[in-house]
Amino acid sequence: MNTRDKITRLADQLIRKQGYNAFSYKDLSEPMQVRNAAIHYHFPAKADVGIAVIDKAIREFDEYKQQWSDLPENEQLEQFAQMYMRNCKQGLICLMGSLAPDYLTLPEAMQMKVRAMGQDLLDWLTYCLEQGRKKGLFSFSGEAYDRALLVASTLLSALLLNRVLGEDTFQRMYDQLLSDLLKK
Template sequence: MSETKDKIVAMADRLVRTRGFNAFSYKDIADPLDIKNAAVHYHFPAKADLGVEVIEQEIEKFNSSTAKWKHLPEDEQLAKLVDVFRKHNGQGNICLMGSLATDFETFSPPMQTKVQEMANGIVSWLTNCLEQGRKNKRLHFKGAADARALIIMSNLQSSLLLSRVMGPSAFRRIADQLMEDLCQK
């Protein structure tokens, strides 16, 4: 992929996380990169094309990250995931899922499908991590692993939303309590 195209996707990713998909324009991308909106349209004819690319890159990033953690104990894998959210919190970002879920009903079918693909991938990974972690006595929780995965995902997602409104300490308090719940016997 060309350098400009990369920068466009990176800028779009940032804008989705800070302002939401429907609240940024091609101009918001073009101006900081010192190009014209027509150049953005050359790489991504429609805004939905850009949205799909942002999601696809996020899916790849998630898959390559989790693959790198594969050899770690499950509690440490989970801590790595929390660290990803911690970093976003420090940058004033919300997560892609949270941002795109809010605007979901306004999306074209191809974008909706991509969002669902991303959600399913994260929940699947989390469910498997929890199941294995419980088996290996690295993680402790009650109930079904897939329900717990949904709970943890919702905690991480909303921790960034609440941090934005209530101050960044909200993230830390949620993340700390979350890991404590899962790691103490």
Template sequence: MDTRDKILEVTAELVMRDGYNAFSYKDISKKIGIKTSSIHYHFPTKSDLILSLIQDACVKQNEIISAVEASTPLRKLDVFMDFYLSLARQGKICLVVALLSDINSMDNRVKDELKSFYELLINWLQSILEDGLKREQMVFATTPLVKATEIMSAVAMIPILSRIGTNQSFEQIVESIKNSIMIN
């Protein structure tokens, strides 16, 4: 892994754990063992760094989408929801949610890229639901976009709620969501 990728990896960890405004280049440099000037070489500004982080996340998400393209709607839904359960287990929150909490302090380039990343996620979830309807494996009373937004809102909260140490079984919540739309 080259220096640029290490910087992005550590940045993702810091953002998903602490948020956008809670870390500095100095924090990254300490974790990697490089000078802050090395970070500035790759990413002159924090906006450049976050922009690259979001773009990198979009590439990875597209790889996940491609990898499960031929799968059933239920399998795709499992992949989508398992991601949020995994974040909760790691004490992290979704990159989109982590960055949205500080969106007012970001420049327009970052805001636009973040919106594109969110649209990638919600459009994928919507397509999963549309496929489930088409195959008569799912049923719900709203449009696929509304249901996708509802599901995304619920599962994106799981990692956040896990931080306060609730005794809720998040796996049961995910199963409940799936059971509410699946035709048995």
């Protein structure tokens, strides 16, 4: 992995552990054992780091979607939820859960990226739920988009609340979420 990618990877973890406003160039340069100027060479401004992290997340989600594309929708949803569970086990929240609270403090270019990432995720989830419902794999009322909002929001905040309310919180919410959608 090249230096740029290593920085992006580290920044991603820092953002999802501490938040965008709580990490600094020092937090990147120290573990990589270079000076902060070296980080600035790859990413002139902090927002450039943030944008690279979001772009990487969008690309990686794209790869996942492709890998799941032949599965039935209920299994696709389960794969999606397990992506969050893996984050949970690492003590990390999701990018949206980290960046949405700080949204108003972010430079406009980052705001646009965050929004694009969210729309991308919601588009996929909406389609997955709609198709799954048509096939009888899911049972839910209302518009698929509204249901997608609730599903995404549950996983997002399950990661947040797991930190605060105890380590069984994610699993409880995960189980209840899937049981709601799959039950007749």
